Amino acid sequence: MATEFHNLQELRHSPSLVTKVFIQRDYSEGTVCRFQTKFPSELDNRIERTLLEETVKTLNSYYAEAEKIGGQSYLEGCLACATAYIIFLCMETRYEKVLRKISGFIQEQNEKIYAPRGLLLTDPIERGMRVLEISVFEDRGSGGSSPSSTMSSGSSAR
Amino acid sequence: MKNCEYQQIDPRALSVTPLSAQNLGEKKAQSPRRKWEVFPGKNRFFCDGRLILSRQSGVLPLTMGLIVVTCGLFFTFDCPFLVKHLTVFIPVIGGVLFVFVVISLLRTSFTDPGILPRATPDEAADIERQIDTSGSSTYRPPPRTKEILINQQVVKLKYCFTCKMFRPPRTSHCSLCDNCVERFDHHCPWVGNCVGKRNYRFFYSFIISLSFLTSFIFGCVITHITLRSQEGKSLVQAIQESPARYPLCLVICFFSIWSILGLSGFHTYLVASNLTTNEDIKGSWSSKRGAEESENPYTYNSIITNCCVTLCGPMPPSLIDRRGFLPPDEPIPAASASDIELPPFRAKNDANMCTQSTKDVLERVVHSSDFPVLCSPGTPKTTPQVLNVSSRPALTTEPSPSVGCTQQQARQPAATACPPFSRSNKRDSLHSINPAFRLASPSPTLSRTTLILGDAPDTGFNPLH
Numbered sequence: 093m094a095t096e097f098h099n100l101q102e103l104r105h106s107p108s109l110v111t112k113v114f115i116q117r118d119y120s121e122g123t124v125c126r127f128q129t130k131f132p133s134e135l136d137n138r139i140e141r142t143l144l145e146e147t148v149k150t151l152n153s154y155y156a157e158a159e160k161i162g163g164q165s166y167l168e169g170c171l172a173c174a175t176a177y178i179i180f181l182c183m184e185t186r187y188e189k190v191l192r193k194i195s196g197f198i199q200e201q202n203e204k205i206y207a208p209r210g211l212l213l214t215d216p217i218e219r220g221m222r223v224l225e226i227s228v229f230e231d232r233g234s235g236g237s238s239p240s241s242t243m244s245s246g247s248s249a250r
Numbered sequence: 251m252k253n254c255e256y257q258q259i260d261p262r263a264l265s266v267t268p269l270s271a272q273n274l275g276e277k278k279a280q281s282p283r284r285k286w287e288v289f290p291g292k293n294r295f296f297c298d299g300r301l302i303l304s305r306q307s308g309v310l311p312l313t314m315g316l317i318v319v320t321c322g323l324f325f326t327f328d329c330p331f332l333v334k335h336l337t338v339f340i341p342v343i344g345g346v347l348f349v350f351v352v353i354s355l356l357r358t359s360f361t362d363p364g365i366l367p368r369a370t371p372d373e374a375a376d377i378e379r380q381i382d383t384s385g386s387s388t389y390r391p392p393p394r395t396k397e398i399l400i401n402q403q404v405v406k407l408k409y410c411f412t413c414k415m416f417r418p419p420r421t422s423h424c425s426l427c428d429n430c431v432e433r434f435d436h437h438c439p440w441v442g443n444c445v446g447k448r449n450y451r452f453f454y455s456f457i458i459s460l461s462f463l464t465s466f467i468f469g470c471v472i473t474h475i476t477l478r479s480q481e482g483k484s485l486v487q488a489i490q491e492s493p494a495r496y497p498l499c500l501v502i503c504f505f506s507i508w509s510i511l512g513l514s515g516f517h518t519y520l521v522a523s524n525l526t527t528n529e530d531i532k533g534s535w536s537s538k539r540g541a542e543e544s545e546n547p548y549t550y551n552s553i554i555t556n557c558c559v560t561l562c563g564p565m566p567p568s569l570i571d572r573r574g575f576l577p578p579d580e581p582i583p584a585a586s587a588s589d590i591e592l593p594p595f596r597a598k599n600d601a602n603m604c605t606q607s608t609k610d611v612l613e614r615v616v617h618s619s620d621f622p623v624l625c626s627p628g629t630p631k632t633t634p635q636v637l638n639v640s641s642r643p644a645l646t647t648e649p650s651p652s653v654g655c656t657q658q659q660a661r662q663p664a665a666t667a668c669p670p671f672s673r674s675n676k677r678d679s680l681h682s683i684n685p686a687f688r689l690a691s692p693s694p695t696l697s698r699t700t701l702i703l704g705d706a707p708d709t710g711f712n713p714l715h
Contacts, residue, residue: 169562176353220367
């Protein structure tokens, strides 16, 4: 037991930390689902701007496609109304289909781009479509490379 | 300092070890709980989370009763006479309308109106940080507001203290249901639920079809009485002759017609101008507001487009994932039973990925197909859930007998931003005070990083106190 405590105490001083960066929604065009393409400063040295912006733009286009008001959505709505909305129990709506595409896209992005850089995207649907959550991991090997300011202030507060 | 607390492991905690492991084993053998069981809002769930209703279901039984009784009387007493004298389509039309009304009512009552899940502690901490550092988010201390531009119109977003987030536009917090609801219209006691983005079209079709139904029944009853009185009898005699229930049917229809027709007309106006009842009542976009001309930034300036968008637009998904499973309990690294460390780990529980090293993350990303689904592990256990819905809310707040529990309980008011999906306080506290159990976990890297994480998010929670 004592040995275990000792190891654990040592490990507490290792610099590996985790933080989360949140990309908020962009409401400038109304209540449609869009995320801000502003690059968060915490990720400056973790990932290239263009990559993240590209991901967010693609996500925004997927959401725009899901919420597009056009012929197909009207048809779906009218058909649902005519069947007293029972059809929603049997059929997958277009929105749900696009959401599945989005989660596939996010997984692919995580595998190819973000995980190699020690980052992880969380599907916005799991956060109520409010934020795009990016978890930042630090490799224990790299040791102390630019911990985020909140973390350092946290340790100083202690 | 944490080191000292770390050393001062409560011997009681160690003695609890076998029990905790046993409890964990038992818990794993039991079915994992679904998220609806720990939902923080004042809602009731049926059919294992498929149906949602407000806890204050108001007069929904009365609504159903009135509709069923009125239609029953109509079919029993009026239809035979009218079929004989007029046409057989009378009960057919009546039947179709009745079915439509009932289905719309049930859809309105039991559909999630567009509830926004509460912010996770990390999100809440991030928002707090932004408000504190920038200072420009609010120009005066509480109430917290944020101004944004929507279609060149200034809109104020309010901070919701219960849900710990800035409410999106058109979202309002329903005090009866204790939830933020998107495109909040109103809380309808007749329907027993809020009316919001996802069930507004059902509500609208309910009141429109109900208007048609009541008008139809009213018309048929009047026709019936008229026809009877035309058969050589006076009106009074006709009424007396017909069953004594006529006045009831007539009275219900008469009073409901005016209110239902009025409501339908009002909502037709709202739909055509893309407004919600909430906005209309508050006068958010009325041009009388001071000297500014506030226009509704959401309208498409065309009645047809507004109607189509509101009623036939795409059906948004439910954001609260009622039937997802709670994430499996992860051992929490905090050594002491100090409550300071516990809320962060509750948050970490919510996102399993945070307790893994980058390598583990990469492995899981590559190997696991449902990795993005972090909050709801995709391995449903098939043990049946026999827990009663009504007793569920009581169970989730039941104090647990573990050591760390009392501090957890004290923590509850401060950490109301606790993610709704990881209310397994009992388990958290057991694991937090048991480093021996932590080390028994399969991957040593897991334990190490989990411990490190213990330090990090504390700062995020300081402003929340």
